Amino acid sequence: MSAPGAAGIGRAMRRRPAALVATIACLAAVASGPAVAPAATTRSCGAVRDPYPGTRYAGVDLSRITATGVSCRAARSVVRGAHRRALGITPAVSGIRTFTWNGWTVRGDLRAASDRYVATRGSTRVRWRF
Numbered sequence: 001m002s003a004p005g006a007a008g009i010g011r012a013m014r015r016r017p018a019a020l021v022a023t024i025a026c027l028a029a030v031a032s033g034p035a036v037a038p039a040a041t042t043r044s045c046g047a048v049r050d051p052y053p054g055t056r057y058a059g060v061d062l063s064r065i066t067a068t069g070v071s072c073r074a075a076r077s078v079v080r081g082a083h084r085r086a087l088g089i090t091p092a093v094s095g096i097r098t099f100t101w102n103g104w105t106v107r108g109d110l111r112a113a114s115d116r117y118v119a120t121r122g123s124t125r126v127r128w129r130f
Contacts, residue, residue, distance in 0.1 A: 040068050040069035040123060040124070041068070041069075042066055042067070042068045043066065043067045043068075043071075043072055043075075044065070044066055045065040045066065045067055045072035045075050045076060046065070046072070046076070047061045047062060047063040047064070047065060048061060048062040048063075048065070048076055048079055048080055049061050051080060051083070051084075052087075057087075060130065062079050062080070062083055062128050062129070062130055063128065063129050063130075064127070064128060064129040065079055065126065065127070065128045066125075066126070066127045066128075067124075067125075067126050068123075068124060068125040068126075069122075069123055069124035069125065070124045070125075070126065075126045078101075078102075078104060078119050078126045079117075079119075079126060079128045081101060081102065082101040082102075082104060082106045082117070082119050083117065083128070083130060085099065085101045085106075086099070086106065086108050086117065091108075091110050095109065095110045095111035096108070096109055096110070096111075097110060101119070103121050104119040104120065104121045104126075105119065105120050105121070106118070106119045107119075114129050114130065115129065115130040116128075116129055117129070117130065
């Protein structure tokens with residue numbers, strides 16, 4: 001004869017593998033989740049050194065350039081061109097300068113000690129400081 005509690009242990013042991021399989025299946029479903037596209041990498045690019053020699057801005061660099069979804073070479077090109085255009089625009093009283101340059105939407109914040117700019121085109125973004 002078996003012990004009175006032995007029959008109960010056997011039934012519990014038979015149920016555990018089924019519960020374990022169900023738990024693993026649920027965890028696998030949650031872990032896989034919806035497919036998410038990988039985020040674009042953000043690169044820190046070198047500064048554009050002295051872009052306006054012989055002017056009142058001589059010696060001032062376009063620095064802290066970061067590029068998201070675009071190469072550093074392209075980002076530096078955007079910075080040079082868009083900033084040259086920005087200098088020709090009279091800023092609004094608010095201190096925010098907004099314009100387009102070659103398909104890029106550029107927003108410059110002139111209120112701080114250093115001007116901060118962001119150029120966007122679709123999901124790509126370029127930031128810099130003047």
